[in-house]
Each structure stands twice: as structure tokens, then as C-alpha cells.
Amino acid sequence: MFARFVSLSSTVLLLSACSSGPISHKNTAGFSEEGGASYYADKYHGRTTASGEPFNQNAMTAAHKRLPFGTQVRVTNLDNEKSVIVRVNDRGPFVRGRVIDLSKTAFQRIANTRAGVVDVKVTVMGH
Structure with missing residues (x-):
């Protein structure tokens, strides 16, 4: 019985540590991925x-799964070191391996849209 309790407690602790819920503003300092x-x-x-708010392809905005709305992030293309600063105003992306969706204008500042997906580093600038 005790072993079962320890196993269940460990599972609950592990799941809470891997939570994919929203990040609070106070926990965004130093966040990058x-x-x-x-x-x-x-x-x-x-x-x-x-x-x-309405989505605008021409605005410097982005979707992130967990960062608070209004958070400013620098998105840097790891292949060419070009970067852009965008504001989080939407949720997503919901595709494995993707960490951020950008407006078309923001994406064009760091890569050619024909690339479709590029490897980036996302760093919180502020909110």
C-alpha cells in the first residue's frame, strides 16, 4: 500500500513539474526556448x-502556448541570426516541435516564407 502511495505521489509531482499551463508575468524573466x-x-x-484582438498579418505579433498576452519576445533565426521583436497576442502553435507562430510580416523579417518553418530561439524581452 505504501509503495503504491509513493508511486502515485511521484507521478503527480512529475506531472505538475511538466505542466504546460500559462506562465505568469513574474515567471517570464529569463525565459527562453x-x-x-x-x-x-x-x-x-x-x-x-x-x-x-483581431489578427493582423502586418502587425509584429505572435502566438505562444504559455507566455502571457502582451509579452514582448525576441525571435532569432538560428540559421542566419536575424531577429525580430514581437508581442504575444494569441495561443499556439499546436504542432509538435513548434514553439511560436509569427505574423507573416514578422516571419519575413527573419526568413523567406518559402521556408515554411525555421529553427529559432525565443527570448522574453518584457511585458
Whole structure:
């Protein structure tokens, strides 16, 4: 019985440590991650984002799974070192290996859209 309790407690602790819930503003200092970046298809222009504002392909915005809305992040293309600063205003991407979705304008500042997905480093600048 005790072994079962310890096993269950360990599982709960492990799952809570791997939580993919939102990050609070106070926990974003020093946050960075690497992974894939893509951009929104044109069909999303004008649609409402998770923050409630309309999506604008020409704005310097992005979708991130966990960072608070309004967080400013630097996105750096790891292949060419070009970077752009964007504001998180939506949730996503929901594709394995991708860490951020950029507006088309933001993506074009760091890569050619024909690339589709590029490896980036995302670093929190502020909120």
C-alpha cells in the first residue's frame, strides 16, 4: 500500500513539474526556448485571436502556448541570426516541435516564407 502511495505521489509531482499551463508575468524573466517557428496563413487575417484582438498579418505579433498576452519576445533565426521583436497576442502553435507562430510580416523579417518553418530561439524581452 505504501509503495503504491509513493508511486502515485511521484507521478503527480512529475506531472505538475511538466505542466504546460500559462506562465505568469513574474515567471517570464529569463525565459527562453528553442524550436520551430512558422507563420499564420492569410486566411487568419482579421479573425479574432485568443486575446480578443483581431489578427493582423502586418502587425509584429505572435502566438505562444504559455507566455502571457502582451509579452514582448525576441525571435532569432538560428540559421542566419536575424531577429525580430514581437508581442504575444494569441495561443499556439499546436504542432509538435513548434514553439511560436509569427505574423507573416514578422516571419519575413527573419526568413523567406518559402521556408515554411525555421529553427529559432525565443527570448522574453518584457511585458
